[in-house]
Amino acid sequence: MSDANVRHGEAVPALEIRQLSFAYGDRRVLDDVSLSVEAGEFVVLLGPNGAGKTTLFSLITRLHDRRQGEIRIGGYDVRRQAVQAHARIGVVFQQPTLDLDLSVAQNLAYHGALHGMGRREAKARALAQLERVGLDDQRRTRVRRLSGGQRRRVEIARGLMHGPRLLLLDEPTVGLDIASRRELVEHAHRLCAEEGVAVLWATHLIDEVRPGDRVVVLHRGKLLADERTEALTARLGVETLGEAFDLLVGDEEAACK
Numbered sequence: 001m002s003d004a005n006v007r008h009g010e011a012v013p014a015l016e017i018r019q020l021s022f023a024y025g026d027r028r029v030l031d032d033v034s035l036s037v038e039a040g041e042f043v044v045l046l047g048p049n050g051a052g053k054t055t056l057f058s059l060i061t062r063l064h065d066r067r068q069g070e071i072r073i074g075g076y077d078v079r080r081q082a083v084q085a086h087a088r089i090g091v092v093f094q095q096p097t098l099d100l101d102l103s104v105a106q107n108l109a110y111h112g113a114l115h116g117m118g119r120r121e122a123k124a125r126a127l128a129q130l131e132r133v134g135l136d137d138q139r140r141t142r143v144r145r146l147s148g149g150q151r152r153r154v155e156i157a158r159g160l161m162h163g164p165r166l167l168l169l170d171e172p173t174v175g176l177d178i179a180s181r182r183e184l185v186e187h188a189h190r191l192c193a194e195e196g197v198a199v200l201w202a203t204h205l206i207d208e209v210r211p212g213d214r215v216v217v218l219h220r221g222k223l224l225a226d227e228r229t230e231a232l233t234a235r236l237g238v239e240t241l242g243e244a245f246d247l248l249v250g251d252e253e254a255a256c257k
């Protein structure tokens, strides 16, 4: 299969967004957003509620269209080369999307079928991914019987079954306890380091950002920062990421005082 991962001898970013703007009706919610995620890179998309994170993901996955700008996945344009682009994306949505009454294996088999895999191939790929998240012994368990953290891990396994190079996670830790949240963050970092999967992790929770992470701050549809945590705090002259975040997104509130 020809692949766009290498372009003119150079590695192509897993995700490239250029000058993306979008409005619901006349309400603009993304304003000239440009962002690139390299292969195997972990990037936190940090923004308060309503910043535009879910909308950005909806445009990458083409749940929404009608926008200005360009989006490429592994070099493929999501509009003009939609099939190639979408074969390279895995998504874990904010709202869980597993069928609770089916077993783990059945949920994954369904995903395999949607991606055109034969039963045997789907089974092998599902098993490999379930082993990766430590849930291969639960494959016959009904999803309803799993904990919230286990369900999220099943969704990650499902999202990776078709071998995407970019995994989008939209506030994946909602409703999880602290230990499960930490475990999920660790798991996502391992995916990048060990499998070369690029991860874009959307959250409004500062404690999900680890030292050294690249943080992209989105607020009211605009990118306000895109740098490593240490560079961001140094640039703003503050000690912690929390203070940096308050400075960046709390400006209107501060101005109101």
Ligand SMILES: Nc1ncnc2c1ncn2[C@@H]1O[C@H](COP(=O)(O)OP(=O)(O)OP(=O)(O)O)[C@@H](O)[C@H]1O
Residues within 6 Å of the ligand: 024, 027, 029, 047, 048, 049, 050, 051, 052, 053, 054, 055, 056, 204
């Ligand atoms: N279908 C829609 N129609 C109109 N406005 C919408 C629609 N979906 C979202 N919005 C608005 O667009 C803005 C961005 O919402 P979005 O859900 O993308 O933000 P978010 O950063 O994902 O927030 P959250 O963390 O709460 O999920 C918000 O002001 C929201 O009210």
